[in-house]
Amino acid sequence: MKRIMILLVSIAVLISACARAQPRGYVDATAWSANYTEDYIHEFHIQTASGQDTGLEGIQVGEFSKGGKGGSECCSLIPGVGQTIRVVWTVANTDDKAQWKTYSRDVVVIGSMPMEKDAYNILMVRFFPDHQVEAELIPDRGKTGLPSLRVDKLFSGQRVMRKMGE
Template identity: 70%
Template sequence: MRMIVRMFIVWTLGMLAACATGQPRGYVDASAWSANYTEDYIPRFWIQTVDGKDTGLAGVQVQEFSRGGKGGRECCSLISGVDQTIKIVWRVGGRQDDESQWKTYSRDVVVKGAMPTRKDAYNILMVRFFSDHQVEVEVIPDRGEPGDAASPRVDKLFYSQRVMRHMGE
């Protein structure tokens, strides 16, 4: 019994130490937001490490640009940060199509943006889908405090403005 108690104490102290030191260097805790600048309906996407391990961060029901062009906001996961490469995998299919007819695409993408400077920042990992099955990813640190202006890097689609964006903007 003492052995179990000791192991539990060691495990607890290890977890507390990990939390106290914060996230690993080069990683960011972020929520996934998605913007779609195509007429493809994206029922699902997920984020992996370059070697194919799931990060736990995903998104669903990313609307076509003509229908608003955005998906839900999915919280949160520790992911590779700016200037690191991640893999975006997504499904494209018609709303009435059987899932067996959907197509799957994946791209290795270098994360753009800026790393947060505040530990309590609310970070966004913006996943943007473009024509020809291209995708880009940007870390947007701290979207703004309540009452403050939102980050200008957040796509206008999230403010009900259908403004077309292009890769690299």
């Protein structure tokens, strides 16, 4: 009986430790990117508001006239809807690295949180003129087998300009 109690207490401690390892309000997501500028974005990464790297990043986000999207990068635990993240990106409109510029913006994640714990979630990072950026969490993508209506039309081959907040 004593061994069973020790085992149950040990399991409870492990479970509570795991719960603390994942901050409340965080969500696992894949980064997708849409670029509504004529800047070539060499790379971007997501940090917490305090500057801690989340491990979520993207590369080679083409200019709008060249498709305006980057590849998807999987996956990392990030602050969820209503929380602030920092998007840091490098614009590389030339091969001369000395002329590359890095920008950073703190943004509040918009969208909605997933209904299921193991959902396939997208953090859609959108780049706009004047070095503006927004980040939208699109939850449960693929559950119905169809892409979410919130996924930018660039991903279905349609070059449709979007504005911040749409």
